[in-house]
């Protein structure tokens with residue numbers, strides 16, 4: 001344990017032992033067996049942690065081999081966002097059509113594929129596309145024995161979309177108060193069960209649904225999806241300002257349609273001016289740059305998330321990176337809150353010392 005306490009979590013900047021991440025460390029016949037309990041199964045730095053733990057174990061006299069295995073328990077601040085739900089994460093954009101739903105669907109699918117318990121709520125009530133992107137446009141939400149909405153299951157996640165409640169092709173014509181109660185029901189009257197992350201695909205812009213959600217649940221944070229051109233960035237900045245006013249931390253920015261690699265020549269074209277999202281300022285980590293890729297669109301239309309259908313394409317790899325970076329940001333936030341809480345709980349005389 002002393003050797004392992006020299007290894008820091010690269011994102012949390014504290015050692016694995018004091019973070020409570022070493023679940024087991026045993027040495028038998030020169031072989032060290034170490035089980036690391038990560039703060040998220042989608043840990044972006046798992047490889048680095050594995051390497052450093054192995055190197056540290058091999059410094060212990062008598063240890064000639066080290067076997068590192070992993071588990072994961074998603075950390076959360078003192079209170080769960082909802083009963084059973086550790087984190088509610090909002091995916092928003094200022095402008096429409098920037099690929100927010102595609103990012104939300106692939107984020108959720110990637111986190112689920114990494115082993116997290118994931119729910120996806122399509123709160124884009126005016127243009128619900130999540131059900132279609134998951135190949136479940138015809139499925140219907142039913143009520144369970146407790147008369148709660150039973151989410152639909154697909155690709156290892158649970159989801160609810162307005163498209164699975166209203167007849168296909170019909171427009172929703174709702175005023176603010178109706179939207180508010182619908183959003184409340186989706187969040188609170190659905191049988192989400194135990195979830196690590198509930199991802200919410202918001203409508204574009206800064207309207208009633210966004211406001212309702214931030215007032216209804218303790219949101220962990222928001223992700224802003226934008227394309228790199230100025231017209232999208234101006235609206236993204238507005239969305240960031242809205243979250244700031246609602247005291248929702250912005251966990252990062254996803255630059256979608258960042259560039260295009262021509263499949264025939266391999267030439268890279270920055271169609272909308274790659275890197276533009278840096279103009280949104282420091283303090284909003286860039287979670288990833290996702291290229292324009294026909295497979296993202298085709299897979300979306302075919303109802304299979306690109307991260308599952310074509311995980312080796314540049315766009316899918318970028319989306320998987322976005323999901324893991326986001327999970328990392330959530331862990332940092334949760335562990336820092338835990339730390340702040342434990343300091344606040346110290347008796348007065350100890351804090352004075």
Ligand SMILES: Nc1ncnc2c1ncn2[C@@H]1O[C@H](COP(=O)(O)OP(=O)(O)OP(=O)(O)O)[C@@H](O)[C@H]1O
Pocket residue numbers: 093095096097098099100101102103124127129203204256257290291292293294295296297298300301315
């Ligand atoms: N990286 C990408 N490469 C290629 N096509 C993409 C990419 N991202 C999104 N698309 C496509 O662009 C279209 C719009 O995407 P999507 O519906 O996800 O956007 P949105 O921002 O959620 O839109 P809305 O404002 O209507 O909610 C879809 O057809 C989708 O498949």
